Amino acid sequence: MNERVTDDHSPWMPFESRRRARDEKREAVLRTAVHLFLEQGYHRATLNDVAERLNITKPALYNYFRSKEDILFECWALGQERVDEIIAGINGSGADGLGKLRALVRAYAATMATEFGASMVRFNPRDLSPDNEKTVRAAKRGIDRTFRRYIADGVADGSIKPCDPKLTAFAIAGSLNWIGHWYQRDGALSPDAIADEFAVRLTEGLANRPIKKKSALTAPDGNNNRKRPKGGLHEHHPRPAARAADQPGRAGHRLRRPPS
Amino acid sequence: MNERVTDDHSPWMPFESRRRARDEKREAVLRTAVHLFLEQGYHRATLNDVAERLNITKPALYNYFRSKEDILFECWALGQERVDEIIAGINGSGADGLGKLRALVRAYAATMATEFGASMVRFNPRDLSPDNEKTVRAAKRGIDRTFRRYIADGVADGSIKPCDPKLTAFAIAGSLNWIGHWYQRDGALSPDAIADEFAVRLTEGLANRPIKKKSALTAPDGNNNRKRPKGGLHEHHPRPAARAADQPGRAGHRLRRPPS
DNA sequence: CGCATATATTACTCATGGGTAATAAAAAGT
DNA sequence: ACTTTTTATTACCCATGAGTAATATATGCG
Numbered sequence: 001m002n003e004r005v006t007d008d009h010s011p012w013m014p015f016e017s018r019r020r021a022r023d024e025k026r027e028a029v030l031r032t033a034v035h036l037f038l039e040q041g042y043h044r045a046t047l048n049d050v051a052e053r054l055n056i057t058k059p060a061l062y063n064y065f066r067s068k069e070d071i072l073f074e075c076w077a078l079g080q081e082r083v084d085e086i087i088a089g090i091n092g093s094g095a096d097g098l099g100k101l102r103a104l105v106r107a108y109a110a111t112m113a114t115e116f117g118a119s120m121v122r123f124n125p126r127d128l129s130p131d132n133e134k135t136v137r138a139a140k141r142g143i144d145r146t147f148r149r150y151i152a153d154g155v156a157d158g159s160i161k162p163c164d165p166k167l168t169a170f171a172i173a174g175s176l177n178w179i180g181h182w183y184q185r186d187g188a189l190s191p192d193a194i195a196d197e198f199a200v201r202l203t204e205g206l207a208n209r210p211i212k213k214k215s216a217l218t219a220p221d222g223n224n225n226r227k228r229p230k231g232g233l234h235e236h237h238p239r240p241a242a243r244a245a246d247q248p249g250r251a252g253h254r255l256r257r258p259p260s
Numbered sequence: 261m262n263e264r265v266t267d268d269h270s271p272w273m274p275f276e277s278r279r280r281a282r283d284e285k286r287e288a289v290l291r292t293a294v295h296l297f298l299e300q301g302y303h304r305a306t307l308n309d310v311a312e313r314l315n316i317t318k319p320a321l322y323n324y325f326r327s328k329e330d331i332l333f334e335c336w337a338l339g340q341e342r343v344d345e346i347i348a349g350i351n352g353s354g355a356d357g358l359g360k361l362r363a364l365v366r367a368y369a370a371t372m373a374t375e376f377g378a379s380m381v382r383f384n385p386r387d388l389s390p391d392n393e394k395t396v397r398a399a400k401r402g403i404d405r406t407f408r409r410y411i412a413d414g415v416a417d418g419s420i421k422p423c424d425p426k427l428t429a430f431a432i433a434g435s436l437n438w439i440g441h442w443y444q445r446d447g448a449l450s451p452d453a454i455a456d457e458f459a460v461r462l463t464e465g466l467a468n469r470p471i472k473k474k475s476a477l478t479a480p481d482g483n484n485n486r487k488r489p490k491g492g493l494h495e496h497h498p499r500p501a502a503r504a505a506d507q508p509g510r511a512g513h514r515l516r517r518p519p520s
Numbered sequence: 521c522g523c524a525t526a527t528a529t530t531a532c533t534c535a536t537g538g539g540t541a542a543t544a545a546a547a548a549g550t
Numbered sequence: 551a552c553t554t555t556t557t558a559t560t561a562c563c564c565a566t567g568a569g570t571a572a573t574a575t576a577t578g579c580g
Binding site: 018022025056057059060063 | 556557558559560
């Protein structure tokens with residue numbers, strides 16, 4: 001389709017750069033929004049605040065998102081996508097229960113030190129539409145199940161001392177989730193330092209063997225992912241067109257898109 | 261003053277019963293409010309909701325509280341008072357570092373399973389007036405310092421293995437605070453069961469000696485305090501009088517009172 | 521009873537902020 | 551250059567809900 005590249009300029013450049021510019025702006029909105037939502041709370045932060053900080057005006061935001069709630073949900077989704085990647089990576093590794101648990105603790109702790117990660121635990125699901133709320137709650141249960149499964153696996157394969165997987169998972173996940181509440185991105189502790197410390201401390205009481213090494217497999221990007229969580233952040237997001245209620249809330253997962 | 265008890269009815273009865281009735285209503289407002297604030301979030305729950313559930317109307321609430329924010333703050337204060345009592349009790353005990361830490365973990369966990377306890381970690385301090393926000397943040401720092409101090413004491417007296425008190429305190433407090441997010445008061449787990457389990461699990465990795473007994477001194481009321489946290493809930497709270505801005509936000513701590 | 525005080529109701533005000541309509545200013549395409 | 555599409559702006563609308571004024575109803579009390 002349209003492969004007439006007769007003259008010397010690729011006809012794809014404009015399309016591509018336009019699409020990229022759009023997604024970069026979209027991303028900038030989410031980064032600004034998650035920052036303000038965490039700083040002031042979802043209800044106190046206004047869309048005017050978000051727009052003003054981006055040097056645009058409120059209605060411009062509606063070229064990229066359908067509603068304030070949509071923005072909230074997309075912020076959450078970026079954090080969740082990161083966690084999904086982490087879990088997929090660990091499931092693919094051949095580690096035993098304790099190894100998988102340590103890897104999860106480490107990567108999850110680092111994620112909680114990002115703003116999109118913190119949004120997963122500091123946003124109130126009740127502020128979302130019923131559909132989006134269901135999606136979020138299901139994802140939270142999924143994370144909880146993963147913790148419990150790794151623990152149960154470890155008990156089964158002997159790498160973890162016998163314990164109640166449910167309460168143990170709550171205890172560990174609680175410690176990690178709380179990072180999203182106290183971590184100051186301008187403070188002294190680096191996300192990696194916290195992640196390493198927690199990976200050791202939260203599992204040493206459970207382990208049947210001493211700690212060997214920081215399993216690096218679970219943190220594909222070694223650095224802290226401050227600024228622009230590069231996960232699945234570049235995915236089209238076509239555009240709203242003239243305003244007209246059309247698409248429902250959104251499909252199963254990912255491939256979210258604005259109005260039109 | 262006024263001890264003329266010439267006729268057969270104590271002149272104190274009416275005053276007293278009136279004052280008590282008032283405080284009971286005040287308390288009922290707070291219990292309803294904390295429930296709705298936790299269930300729907302502070303901003304989604306309206307004062308009409310609170311009033312309706314009490315079979316009164318919104319303006320009636322202003323006989324007991326100066327503002328919605330005042331109600332929010334008082335909910336938090338009840339949870340905080342309970343924690344203050346717990347810490348005071350433990351400080352008075354002669355236990356060593358590990359003993360004090362275990363006692364705190366146990367009592368704090370049980371508190372987090374109450375609605376007023378959960379309000380301490382689920383309410384956003386940013387929703388409070390600047391003064392009240394300062395009070396809350398100071399109290400949070402105080403709790404954190406207490407955890408660190410008990411841990412440092414334990415390391416010093418040999419009852420706790422060497423560790424970083426700061427991160428260890430964050431880890432333990434995070435686990436406990438998270439209880440306020442997941443605990444369902446209509447679920448299977450009793451607050452005591454959770455408290456016992458957490459007291460053991462969160463400290464076993466740190467202890468230099470095995471666990472001996474559940475230190476009962478820190479939980480004065482053995483039962484779970486479902487319904488009406490009887491702490492410092494009865495304390496006058498005079499009344500608003502005809503509406504007129506008068507008293508400032510509130511003094512140092514406790515002895516809070518309505519408008520005028 | 522009859523005065524005073526406390527408590528509650530009905531009927532408002534009014535600031536806030538999400539969302540939209542109409543339209544202008546850029547880019548892209550031809 | 552001219553047309554179309556995308557992106558942004560200005561100027562609104564309007565639902566919501568906190569808080570208030572005026573007033574009515576209990577309750578206490580001499």
